[in-house]
Amino acid sequence: MDTIFAVSSGAPPAAIAVLRLSGPQAFAAAGRLAGTLPESRRAGLRALHDPVDGALLDRALVLTFPGPRTASGEDLVELHLHGGRAVVRAVEAALGAIAGLRPAEPGEFTRRALLNGRLDLSEAEGLGDLLMAETEAQRRMAVRATEGEVRRQVEAWAQRLLAIAAQVEAQLDHSDEDDVAGADSLGRLHAAAGVLARDIVSVTARPPVERLRDGLRVVLAGPPNAGKSTLLNAMIERDAAIVSPIAGTTRDRIEAPVVRGGTAWLLIDTAGLAEATADPIEAIGIGRARAALDEADILLWLGDDAPPPHPATLWLHARADLPGRAETGKDLAVSAATGAGIDLLWARLERLAEMLLPPPDMVALNQRQRALASDAAAALSRAALQHDLLLLAEELRAARRAFDAITGRAGVEAMLDALFSRFCIGK
Ligand SMILES: Nc1nc2c(c(=O)[nH]1)N(C=O)[C@@H](CNc1ccc(C(=O)N[C@@H](CCC(=O)O)C(=O)O)cc1)CN2
Ligand SMILES: Nc1nc2c(ncn2[C@@H]2O[C@H](COP(=O)(O)OP(=O)(O)OP(=O)(O)O)[C@@H](O)[C@H]2O)c(=O)[nH]1
Numbered sequence: 133m134d135t136i137f138a139v140s141s142g143a144p145p146a147a148i149a150v151l152r153l154s155g156p157q158a159f160a161a162a163g164r165l166a167g168t169l170p171e172s173r174r175a176g177l178r179a180l181h182d183p184v185d186g187a188l189l190d191r192a193l194v195l196t197f198p199g200p201r202t203a204s205g206e207d208l209v210e211l212h213l214h215g216g217r218a219v220v221r222a223v224e225a226a227l228g229a230i231a232g233l234r235p236a237e238p239g240e241f242t243r244r245a246l247l248n249g250r251l252d253l254s255e256a257e258g259l260g261d262l263l264m265a266e267t268e269a270q271r272r273m274a275v276r277a278t279e280g281e282v283r284r285q286v287e288a289w290a291q292r293l294l295a296i297a298a299q300v301e302a303q304l305d306h307s308d309e310d311d312v313a314g315a316d317s318l319g320r321l322h323a324a325a326g327v328l329a330r331d332i333v334s335v336t337a338r339p340p341v342e343r344l345r346d347g348l349r350v351v352l353a354g355p356p357n358a359g360k361s362t363l364l365n366a367m368i369e370r371d372a373a374i375v376s377p378i379a380g381t382t383r384d385r386i387e388a389p390v391v392r393g394g395t396a397w398l399l400i401d402t403a404g405l406a407e408a409t410a411d412p413i414e415a416i417g418i419g420r421a422r423a424a425l426d427e428a429d430i431l432l433w434l435g436d437d438a439p440p441p442h443p444a445t446l447w448l449h450a451r452a453d454l455p456g457r458a459e460t461g462k463d464l465a466v467s468a469a470t471g472a473g474i475d476l477l478w479a480r481l482e483r484l485a486e487m488l489l490p491p492p493d494m495v496a497l498n499q500r501q502r503a504l505a506s507d508a509a510a511a512l513s514r515a516a517l518q519h520d521l522l523l524l525a526e527e528l529r530a531a532r533r534a535f536d537a538i539t540g541r542a543g544v545e546a547m548l549d550a551l552f553s554r555f556c557i558g559k
């Protein structure tokens with residue numbers, strides 16, 4: 133196993149740069165630069181010298197953390213350097229010249245932590261989200277994942293699955309030659325599998341954490357010249373999109389990320405949905421606008437005709453300062469010209485966000501975890517209808533594999549292996 137090193141504290145220049153080394157040679161390599169190392173988990177000030185020519189590189193705080201109880205699960209050293217670019221570069225060069233040491237790949241410290249069982253995959257995913265978190269809501273959700281909230285939820289499901297599998301085992305023990313269970317006990321098995329499937333679906337039905345992470349996608353759409361781009365600019369209080377009286381001004385979709393009310397939003401302006409156009413570029417834009425409609429979490433519809441079907445639409449009476457257009461059936465009047473209705477629009481969006489974002493105090497899954505949990509629920513639903521015990525057991529096994537994939541854990545099939553080891557070959 134290589135020993136890896138990298139600056140963990142962000143791009144220099146900075147006041148201090150924390151360079152971490154992880155791996156079997158971490159202590160020896162740090163010793164080559166620092167001489168005697170401080171007592172474990174205690175900071176010590178050391179002159180760092182180039183092992184090749186003895187030149188002084190920096191005077192730094194050095195910490196050593198003996199594995200496996202470290203962030204990476206390996207021997208780990210931290211050099212708290214002066215954060216100048218050349219200082220960091222010189223120390224990295226000195227480390228890179230030591231055989232068996234190399235710069236770390238992105239995420240490699242965490243990858244090793246995962247490998248060493250210091251955290252599971254859902255916690256590592258949470259850590260990734262935590263590093264990217266920009267809003268309070270994102271930080272809160274991510275920190276709970278890093279603390280094992282998703283792992284514990286999956287473990288609880290896996291425990292219940294295990295109990296069902298144990299009942300299958302008991303049934304197999306009692307049914308002598310054939311695999312047919314008693315009707316009562318089979319009914320109980322089916323009920324337990326069905327209840328577990330429904331409990332899983334109640335969690336997978338919640339909005340995915342990506343909505344929180346990437347921002348709620350609010351698409352502004354409608355016919356040409358409806359005032360979409362002007363409204364976008366008014367909502368974010370800057371001129372992100374070109375505005376003009378010419379119909380068909382916007383062609384590309386324009387994405388404007390904005391944080392508002394503690395929520396991350398991605399506002400998307402689109403080309404006006406003209407009935408027909410002779411302009412091939414506008415036609416491409418219209419195609420993109422239609423694609424954006426499919427991805428919208430919320431649709432802001434600026435047409436006078438009824439909006440296209442979408443689960444969350446606000447139908448806006450845009451350019452409300454201009455007289456002569458009917459307002460019937462619309463949700464809200466706004467005018468980018470006077471500013472009327474813009475705050476109200478944001479308030480309506482924030483209320484919709486409460487329904488579309490994962491609830492702040494319940495476990496929420498990301499799309500990868502959701503897909504796997506849905507696989508598990510589907511397998512359990514099939515199990516709940518299965519009368520052949522061996523096929524039922526096979527569905528339970530599939531559910532178990534899905535749970536294991538969520539947490540990234542392997543080789544936990546001991547119980548199921550024991551179960552199936554008694555089966556006839558060829559069954
Ligand atoms: N300087 C520095 N700050 C940092 C980190 C780091 O690696 N270095 N972290 C990097 O992610 C985070 C803290 N994560 C850590 C996770 C585990 C251990 C650790 O040594 N755990 C041992 C002992 C805990 C203890 O002292 O009681 C253990 O869990 O057994 C250290 C840091 C954030 N701040
Ligand atoms: N009076 C008034 N004029 C507006 C308002 N909003 C937009 N306009 C005008 O309406 C025209 C079209 O506005 P845009 O924002 O470019 O319309 P759009 O829907 O983005 O148009 P396309 O990109 O061509 O589809 C421009 O001349 C704007 O100045 C408004 O609230 N009040």
Ligand SMILES: [Mg+2]
Binds near residue numbers: 360362374381382403
């Ligand atoms: Mg436009």
